[in-house]
Amino acid sequence: MSPIELATSDGTRLSEAQADAALAVRGMTVSYGQKPAVFSVDMTVPAGSMTAIIGPNGAGKSTLLKAALGVITPLAGTAQVFGQPVAQARARIAYVPQRASVDWDFPTRVLDVVLMGLYRELGLLGRLRGAHKAKAMECLERVGMQDFARRQIGQLSGGQQQRVFLARALAQNADLYLLDEPFAGVDAATEKAIIDVLQALRAEGKTVVAVHHDLSTVADYFDRVFLINTTRVAEGTVEQAFTPQRLQEAYGGRLATAQLGQTALGA
């Protein structure tokens, strides 16, 4: 199916500009059981942007990301990456799942985890060579973890675990980086280190999308916002979409108006 023929959920056709987007999600619906977690969501992430996906707990932020990646199978909808179906664009995507999604007592060392980011280019029977290890070390250096390469992963703090996951994504050498709550439960130094890496990626022309939960840092860290509460509430630049009115729509009564006024722009 060519991208031009792809119909969006509201019946309009995808324009050529949207087909060039780093990530274009159309009519995505995901359901665990009978109640949709994400319903008919369209999302367009321009190449070279840095987007925060925000919304209340259980709004479907992580689910949307996983469905777009094909990690979970959606009930309906499609996702395209740089105009190609996700399955054909894997080499251009890097993913940082939630830290809590894995067992940290797994018998592996920090360097081995980062090397997992190179498995795709290595193939089934390719040999791990010194060059691969050097590349993995370089990625660890970018997140300030080079001294921990030989540590067992169970000995890391939460922030260090998150940095290792980011290093693994860097090893994938992608154009689109998707991160699920990269700042959840990390220390201040790690948060700074991660945002520095992400902003450096954007400076290189890469596209960054992160599920984010801290409204107070949205305007500092990101240039675009995608507000979701099962359905799409707003999408656009921080100035357009990160407004008290839109946040109220997304969060409903769960966010005090005073808090909204402090965090959002245009208050």
Added chain:
Amino acid sequence: MLWSALTLQLGYNATLVTLGAMLLGIAAGVTGTFLFLRKRALVSDAISHATLPGVGIAFIIMVALGGDGRSLLGLMLGSAASAWVGLLCIGALTRRTRLAEDAAIGAVLSVFFGIGIVLLTFIQTMSEGRQAGLEGFLLGSTAGMLYSDAVIIAVGGAVVLGAVIAFRRPLSAVAFDPEFAASSGLNVPRLDLIMMGLVMAITVVGLKIVGLILIVALLIIPPVTARFWSERVTGVLWVAGFVGGAAGFVGAALSAVAPALPTGPVIVLVLFSMFALSLLFAPARGVLAAVLKHLSFQRRVHIRQGLLALAQGQPIYEKLTLRLLRRAGLARADGVATTDGKARAAKALRDERRWQMARSREEFALAATFYDGLTEIEGVLTSDQIDELDRLIGPPTGVQV
């Protein structure tokens, strides 16, 4: 006799069986490692029990077709088919009903095993069935094994081992982080199916030697034992292969000496002894190491607390603290510090003051994360940084010892 069995001097056939069992053990240990890392150990128990109806049906079909029914290859094909059906049942029950996987495993395991036992009882009433020796598939037996059987087992084990080694990277990626694996384009359900297929192959190949009731031990105990010795997947694979291979070798050799002894239980006992040794004595993760580590940590805490109390002229109430200080020659029985103790106490207090200062200053924030009440600050900061701390603390305020 036992010695000649262990050194492979019981003749060509027994030697071949022993080597076949060893190869099977290596393959089972390595395959089981991924099962263990993926936390699906119990599925293998269901797979092995689900082989029994296949054994019975294959025997009946072969007899009906005019064969003698005991062809190992035929029985293996039958057991593989019914194990596959059992696996599909577990998958369908988990996906299509609200049953959790453990319930599905329990249901499939018992129902298939029940059907198998009924079939075996029926076969006993057949004229061809009495000498079939199918009970040997329950607990394993090397008695009366043919040369061709041993070759099938050895080749089967080698093929599975090769396949597992080829798939080691995707299998460990899926076991560690299935979501990331899926995002990088690995087909997680298909890799799980491949893993289950390999486990099934091991089960079928090992049926004759180990028996279906205990084959799960050959898959699971080696990786569990190996985990005590290594913090890397590669290391666990090597040790698990070694443990499985050793158990297969010793089990089959013992069985050659005492043919009445079922091979499966012998192999399990060998496995268990290796597991128990590892549990107790493994250097980093073993029980003994953990106890020693805890005791040494406790000792350091008590001495440090005791020294700080001495330095500040506080009485020491805890008996353990006093005993440890006395044994280290730092204090007398009445709680008064020795000369050595006074020096160490003053040093501990100075260290603690420096830490306090470091933790209160933003510029030392990174170093402050190393504070645990025990580490000496001189191992964390450079001497010029410590000079800076001392300058901030100011002149000594008369430490009373």
